[in-house]
Amino acid sequence: MSQDNNSNNEPRLMKGNEALAEAAIRAGIHAYFGYPITPQSEILEYFTREMPKRGRVVVQAESELAAINMVYGAAGAGARVMTSSSSPGISLMQEGISYIASAQLPCLIVNVNRGGPGLGTIQPSQGDYWQAVKGGGHGDYHSIVLAPASVQEMADFVFDAFRLAEKYRNPSFILADGALGQMMEKVILPTEGSLPYPDKNWATVGMGERKERNIITSLFIQPEEMEKVNLRLQEKYKAMQKEVRFESILTEDADILLVAYGLGARICQKVVELGREKDIKIGLLRPITLYPFPKDEIARLASRVQSVLVVEMNAGQMVEDVALAVNGQCPVNFTGRMGGMIASPEEVFQKVEAIVEKQTLTLK
Amino acid sequence: MENKIPEEFEVVYHKPATLTDTPLHYCPGCGHGIVHKILMEVVDELNIQDKTVGVAPVGCSVFAYNYMNIDMQEAAHGRASAVATGIKRVLPDRYVFSYQGDGDLAAIGTAETIHTVNRGENILMIFINNAIYGMTGGQMAPTTLLGQVTATSPFGRESVTMGNPLKITDLVAMLPGAYYVSRHSIFTSNAIRKLKKAITKSFEYQKEKKGTCFIEVVSNCPSGWKMTPVESMEWIEEHMLPIYPLGDLKVPKVESKAAMDKPN
Amino acid sequence: MIKGTVKIDEEICKGCELCIVACPQGSLGLSSHINTHGYRYVELIKDNCTGCINCAIVCPEPAITVYRQPKVAKSKVA
Numbered sequence: 001m002s003q004d005n006n007s008n009n010e011p012r013l014m015k016g017n018e019a020l021a022e023a024a025i026r027a028g029i030h031a032y033f034g035y036p037i038t039p040q041s042e043i044l045e046y047f048t049r050e051m052p053k054r055g056r057v058v059v060q061a062e063s064e065l066a067a068i069n070m071v072y073g074a075a076g077a078g079a080r081v082m083t084s085s086s087s088p089g090i091s092l093m094q095e096g097i098s099y100i101a102s103a104q105l106p107c108l109i110v111n112v113n114r115g116g117p118g119l120g121t122i123q124p125s126q127g128d129y130w131q132a133v134k135g136g137g138h139g140d141y142h143s144i145v146l147a148p149a150s151v152q153e154m155a156d157f158v159f160d161a162f163r164l165a166e167k168y169r170n171p172s173f174i175l176a177d178g179a180l181g182q183m184m185e186k187v188i189l190p191t192e193g194s195l196p197y198p199d200k201n202w203a204t205v206g207m208g209e210r211k212e213r214n215i216i217t218s219l220f221i222q223p224e225e226m227e228k229v230n231l232r233l234q235e236k237y238k239a240m241q242k243e244v245r246f247e248s249i250l251t252e253d254a255d256i257l258l259v260a261y262g263l264g265a266r267i268c269q270k271v272v273e274l275g276r277e278k279d280i281k282i283g284l285l286r287p288i289t290l291y292p293f294p295k296d297e298i299a300r301l302a303s304r305v306q307s308v309l310v311v312e313m314n315a316g317q318m319v320e321d322v323a324l325a326v327n328g329q330c331p332v333n334f335t336g337r338m339g340g341m342i343a344s345p346e347e348v349f350q351k352v353e354a355i356v357e358k359q360t361l362t363l364k
Numbered sequence: 365m366e367n368k369i370p371e372e373f374e375v376v377y378h379k380p381a382t383l384t385d386t387p388l389h390y391c392p393g394c395g396h397g398i399v400h401k402i403l404m405e406v407v408d409e410l411n412i413q414d415k416t417v418g419v420a421p422v423g424c425s426v427f428a429y430n431y432m433n434i435d436m437q438e439a440a441h442g443r444a445s446a447v448a449t450g451i452k453r454v455l456p457d458r459y460v461f462s463y464q465g466d467g468d469l470a471a472i473g474t475a476e477t478i479h480t481v482n483r484g485e486n487i488l489m490i491f492i493n494n495a496i497y498g499m500t501g502g503q504m505a506p507t508t509l510l511g512q513v514t515a516t517s518p519f520g521r522e523s524v525t526m527g528n529p530l531k532i533t534d535l536v537a538m539l540p541g542a543y544y545v546s547r548h549s550i551f552t553s554n555a556i557r558k559l560k561k562a563i564t565k566s567f568e569y570q571k572e573k574k575g576t577c578f579i580e581v582v583s584n585c586p587s588g589w590k591m592t593p594v595e596s597m598e599w600i601e602e603h604m605l606p607i608y609p610l611g612d613l614k615v616p617k618v619e620s621k622a623a624m625d626k627p628n
Numbered sequence: 629m630i631k632g633t634v635k636i637d638e639e640i641c642k643g644c645e646l647c648i649v650a651c652p653q654g655s656l657g658l659s660s661h662i663n664t665h666g667y668r669y670v671e672l673i674k675d676n677c678t679g680c681i682n683c684a685i686v687c688p689e690p691a692i693t694v695y696r697q698p699k700v701a702k703s704k705v706a
Binding site (some may be wrong): 030031033056059062063065066067069070071072073074075076077078079081095098099103204205206207208209210213214215216217218219266 | 454
């Protein structure tokens with residue numbers, strides 16, 4: 001669909017994948033390297049149409065393995081660069097992401113999560129939470145993980161992801177899902193050029209006037225050195241904790257706290273409404289950053305609510321982080337559909353009612 | 365024998381400034397040292413130290429960036445040409461090269477190798493072929509010769525179960541994206557001189573942005589082959605060169621005389 | 629006959645002997661001493677070096693600097 005893409009910020013109707021891609025171009029990315037996979041091939045296609053027109057680089061690589069290594073090279077050379085894929089392709093990228101994290105390179109990786117494991121399905125899922133948040137690749141590292149819940153956030157979070165990636169010299173993830181990638185919603189795109197480029201004096205751009213060469217590597221063969229590198233990374237992750245973001249919907253007076261992200265949160269918004277209609281005070285905490293995780297806020301709320309219900313589209317992944325944060329202050333329940341199935345708000349609400357009954361909660 | 369250098373003598377050869385002072389960790393007589401030196405001599409002589417970015421592989425030369433005094437990146441195993449692609453695409457006016465062994469380029473990196481050349485990326489790909497995996501203890505490589513004994517072909521490589529020596533350079537030369545493909549060696553000083561010419565040409569061709577330059581260097585592994593360095597150079601001549609013959613596999617087309625005579 | 633000579637860094641040399649074979653004059657040989665890394669290093673054993681740099685070309689370390697008498701015989705400056 002041909003649009004006046006360079007222009008201003010009137011609201012328009014866009015598919016999540018394309019809004020993300022357009023936002024990335026406006027965020028000033030120099031290059032995109034990717035490979036087709038459903039349900040995110042539109043991202044690659046959008047870039048192949050638009051990047052040459054706007055003087056940027058786009059390459060359809062021979063595989064996701066190649067794509068993530070092109071990202072490594074270009075990021076190491078100081079460029080603002082990204083890739084995207086979906087679950088099985090993200091699995092292929094894990095080695096590269098570990099290298100990127102260890103070499104401390106900023107970049108953006110977008111996962112439009114589909115059902116798995118294995119080749120799976122092309123329907124949406126949240127089965128890659130662990131992969132994104134707990135590492136996925138080898139070694140002690142973390143990516144910054146942002147979880148959009150609307151097409152608007154698919155666009156906005158690109159700017160946030162690059163800002164954080166470059167601030168901390170770290171890979172950033174946008175963990176979306178097949179529905180968010182495919183659905184069309186109103187979006188006001190960010191302004192082109194409004195994300196300045198930081199100075200990257202560590203990049204391999206050729207020595208120029210520099211006396212010392214720059215080396216980008218993740219190899220530190222002496223254990224003393226490797227430990228130092230790891231300690232530096234851990235310090236960084238500690239510093240990143242202040243970037244935590246979440247959205248609270250009617251949490252302050254809630255008896256039942258729902259915790260959900262992305263599409264799960266969209267469903268839970270309706271569940272909150274259904275509950276409030278029936279005088280059940282349901283609240284929703286929507287993590288926006290999955291790493292850093294809003295554990296402090298969850299711990300705080302856990303001391304005020306009677307029960308927590310974690311709603312995911314997987315077999316139970318984020319629920320473990322919620323349970324850790326709740327730390328026994330109240331029961332932590334879970335409901336999740338898998339394999340690309342999406343629960344309806346009514347279905348989730350029934351689980352809430354069951355909790356109220358089973359746990360004989362005295363609601364406020 | 366104590367050697368006092370006469371005052372009027374000039375230096376006619378010294379180590380290039382583009383090599384660092386770090387002593388090489390390679391085994392005695394290893395071809396890596398020779399190729400590093402020649403490569404850095406060319407960078408020095410073409411005066412492009414400030415504009416060159418190299419990509420090191422996984423293998424014995426994983427620490428190449430300790431020896432080459434230029435900006436460098438360490439790639440994951442097999443991915444050096446993809447990493448080099450990323451660098452060259454965002455820095456098209458720099459001189460970019462990847463440096464890989466036979467496992468990196470012709471086993472795990474085969475897809476990247478073929479597709480980097482297929483896209484005609486304007487980089488120099490250096491392929492060090494010594495028919496063995498040195499760093500990990502001398503296992504079979506895709507380019508290991510039939511009958512050659514390695515740690516994973518203890519009775520000699522046999523084609524039925526282990527395949528044949530992979531002549532990847534020949535495959536790559538068939539691709540339109542390949543601009544200059546040449547096979548060299550380091551087994552004599554003459555061969556090394558020819559290698560240096562090929563590397564020099566490759567950096568000059570990179571300015572033309574007409575495709576990938578790919579140089580295979582038939583090299584040695586005295587430790588893996590279990591022979592002395594001197595014996596290993598003889599082994600190259602006797603056993604490797606019949607399978608991997610030296611010479612150009614693809615050269616840029618020479619402009620026709622008529623085209624050259626045309627006024628601007 | 630042009631005269632030349634070489635300086636071999638004894639600590640860097642690993643005694644691989646490639647230069648010994650490459651030298652057309654047979655000027656080089658392995659020392660009977662070893663360096664601190666345990667290698668017998670190479671040294672000049674004859675006085676007939678021509679400064680052809682073949683040894684330096686084949687040396688992997690590289691450990692050899694080559695010197696040569698200037699080509700044109702300089703007339704004595706008054």
